[in-house]
Amino acid sequence: xxxxxxxxxxxxxxxxxxxxxxxxxxxxxxxxxxxxxxxxxxxxxxxxxxxxxxxxxxxxxxxxxxxxxxxxxxxxxxxxxxxxxxxxxxxxxxxxxxxxxxxxxxxxxxxxxxxxxxxxxxxxxxxxxxxxxxxxxxxxxxxxxxxxxxxxxxxxxxxxxxxxxxxxxxxxxxxxxxxxxxxxxxxxxxxx
Amino acid sequence: xxxxxxxxxxxxxxxxxxxxxxxxxxxxxxxxxxxxxxxxxxxxxxxxxxxxxxxxxxxxxxxxxxxxxxxxxxxxxxxxxxxxxxxxxxxxxxxxxxxxxxxxxxxxxxxxxxxxxxxxxxxxxxxxxxxxxxxxxxxxxxxxxxxxxxxxxxxxxxxxxxxxxxxxxxxxxxxxxxxxxxxxxxxxxxxx
Numbered sequence: 001x002x003x004x005x006x007x008x009x010x011x012x013x014x015x016x017x018x019x020x021x022x023x024x025x026x027x028x029x030x031x032x033x034x035x036x037x038x039x040x041x042x043x044x045x046x047x048x049x050x051x052x053x054x055x056x057x058x059x060x061x062x063x064x065x066x067x068x069x070x071x072x073x074x075x076x077x078x079x080x081x082x083x084x085x086x087x088x089x090x091x092x093x094x095x096x097x098x099x100x101x102x103x104x105x106x107x108x109x110x111x112x113x114x115x116x117x118x119x120x121x122x123x124x125x126x127x128x129x130x131x132x133x134x135x136x137x138x139x140x141x142x143x144x145x146x147x148x149x150x151x152x153x154x155x156x157x158x159x160x161x162x163x164x165x166x167x168x169x170x171x172x173x174x175x176x177x178x179x180x181x182x183x184x185x186x187x188x189x190x191x192x
Numbered sequence: 193x194x195x196x197x198x199x200x201x202x203x204x205x206x207x208x209x210x211x212x213x214x215x216x217x218x219x220x221x222x223x224x225x226x227x228x229x230x231x232x233x234x235x236x237x238x239x240x241x242x243x244x245x246x247x248x249x250x251x252x253x254x255x256x257x258x259x260x261x262x263x264x265x266x267x268x269x270x271x272x273x274x275x276x277x278x279x280x281x282x283x284x285x286x287x288x289x290x291x292x293x294x295x296x297x298x299x300x301x302x303x304x305x306x307x308x309x310x311x312x313x314x315x316x317x318x319x320x321x322x323x324x325x326x327x328x329x330x331x332x333x334x335x336x337x338x339x340x341x342x343x344x345x346x347x348x349x350x351x352x353x354x355x356x357x358x359x360x361x362x363x364x365x366x367x368x369x370x371x372x373x374x375x376x377x378x379x380x381x382x383x384x
Contacts, residue, residue, distance in 0.1 A: 008241070008242075013220065016212035016213075016215060016216040017212035017213045017216055017352070019240075020212045020240065021208075021209045022240075023208055023238075023240030023241060023242070024240040025239075028239040028240070033241065036242070043245065046216065047215075047220040048200075048214075048215030048219050048220070048226055049219045049225065049228070050228070050245075051228075052242045052244055053235065053244075122383075124382070145382070145383050145384075156382050158381045159382075160209070189337050189350045189351060190316070190337070190348050190351075191314075
């Protein structure tokens, strides 16, 4: 496989659970490799206190030929920061037709930068999006656990398993049957 | 609060999702602080490729007066290692009547070190436990998402949300009603 790199974008107080299934399964049980990226290569501490190393800064990253997806977890710093550099990076990634997967606070970030005005999308709340200046995507908002449209995956904070499953299907990490079994198992619990 | 420290034990290829809800909520939304601990203070890379710093080595840790719980996620190194030092550390923690929460591969580790012979417990499979020399807990094994008995929480790999909820209740991180609402939301999804 040529395009075997997945980037996980880490920001201050990134949310531990939101991309956790997606990165663990792809990095350990498929041909994909997960690398971390940030505005710079300063360690980024998660909500849970995990001090994580950052492999690449977005200004230096140039491995787009190998990039298969950019995953952006939520966290506690999206409301207080504009992160214009990250918005520019997402534009670059999408211009190369590489999918971007955002969950929770990261969907709010996409909203602030007007990525959601022209795609079907979800997120933690329509009310939050409607409070953002320039948001015009009301008719495209879908109350759902996860939505995939035109290269963007969006999900709410309770949808870590659904978010992972959508990512697995797009990246074709396994057979349809294996991925479906994984989803059933983690969605319903092994004992239910 | 005096006993406000939670330790997360990290080993090689620790599982990203299993303790993720538990640590994020306790560290960011309660009076508890999560610190990481390992056999030594070498960074430990998760299944998902997160290179995490380790705050304490088990041989040097002496903050037991503040310790409220030890959480041990699963991962991909429990089968190939005995980790006798970790077993000794767990004995020390339990001798002080501090709870130990283990999930997935960490329950297998508890089994190997005969912690499960005398408590009600669960884990990913009874068959796996029965393959362990010295396991005598067959009658105490419960097919369940999570079990709490005599200071040990045990859970299977699909039970990250139930595992967190059990931890929240034991640590009393919030009111019963708030914790119950959190569980309903994350167990069933915000949109269902």
